[in-house]
Amino acid sequence: MSEAELILVIDDTPANLDVISEALTDAGYEVAIALDGDRALKQVEYTLPSLILLDVMMPGIDGFETCRRLKASAATKDIPVIFMTALSDTADKIKGFQLGAVDYITKPFEEMEVLARVNTHVKLRNLSKQLEQKVSSRTAELTAALAQVKQSQLQLIQSEKMSALGNLVAGVAHEINNPVGFIYGNVKELSLALRDIVDHLELYQKECPNPGQDIELHAEDIDLKYVLEDTAKILSSMEIGCDRLRNISTSLRTFSRTDTAVKVSANICDGIDSTLMILQHRLKAQVANPEIQVIKEYGDIPPVKCYLGQLNQVFMNVLSNAIDAVNDRNCGHSYNEIAAAPNTITITTALTEDRQRVAVKIKDNGNGMSEDVKAQIFDHLFTTKLVGQGTGLGLSISRQIVEEMHGGSLTCSSVLGEGTQFAIELPID
Structure with a gap:
């Protein structure tokens, strides 16, 4: 021995x-x-x-x-x-x-019998301990392998999701951009042409102050002065509409930005704004819910080296959850009651105290979460939503993007009945 x-x-x-x-x-x-x-x-x-x-x-x-x-x-x-x-x-x-x-x-x-039995059972115990150690070691290996498989699944799901979403959104943005550019250019030309026509009509009216009864009656019937003024306003509104469409197209392209193999400096506030633009239809007043007020408190922050497309997915997941939270808060309340205590989502950006990181805080005034739910929200496949309404992957993928791909942190604080805040911290470089 x-x-x-x-x-x-x-x-x-x-x-x-x-x-x-x-x-x-x-x-x-x-x-x-x-x-x-x-x-x-x-x-x-x-x-x-x-x-x-x-x-x-x-x-x-x-x-x-x-x-x-x-x-x-x-x-x-x-x-x-x-x-x-x-x-x-x-x-x-x-x-x-x-x-x-x-x-x-x-x-x-019998001395030999005693030694034989002691030797046998000591050896059996030692073999049992060795077997337990091997089982424990193998269990640890299998646990690590399972964690790696889950990690790989998340990466694959996240990669496929971003790829499919990015291609779809980029395609939509491209399809919007072409006709919008055509319309915008023609509206400009039409405005100039209309100005020329109006000037020409004014010359006619000046040179021919008495054009005849038929022309005067027709001018009264169509309210010529109003038509000329209103047409200019219509064209101006069309220009504003085209500008908005172009902004939407730009936001879509920003949101779906294809990440390169290396991080690039980007203004993350642009990413947040592009995400809000895409979620605008969910923020507007609905039949049962008043408008969700978005309060932006953007601080003076520098560009951050990041994969902006990946971060936009994080903003999308967190903001979508915030919208769901405030909408859930509305259940059981009348439209007027909700309007009296408005739904709000507050977005704050600032430098951390050491000025080495950028902090993004997204806070809602929904129902908040219990300690039990809060402890599980980042777990793989955990969701509080009904079947078909949530996969339980959004926050798990978001934490992986923030912490593993960017070396940052994603945390949550929540008080039941008061609301929830997600805090994202990202190193500047």
């Missing part, structure tokens, strides 16, 4: 202790002794033996009770116990095995 195993011998007869101790010591074992069960139980609190030889008949608590207490303790329950007894009653042996003993040695002792 490379390291001596400790054997605890419990017997109230000194002669028996001497015989067994000598035999075990000669065989290379370390030996500890105890004269009764009480002393033995105190002794194992300080030093755990590899095996216990336990006499059945002892004063105070007998061997059976001592064994029961040993097996009841988490620290000693796995130590093999071999009973030593002159009893040959089968019922006593069965009782010992039921209490957890692994073997019996019958008095008077």
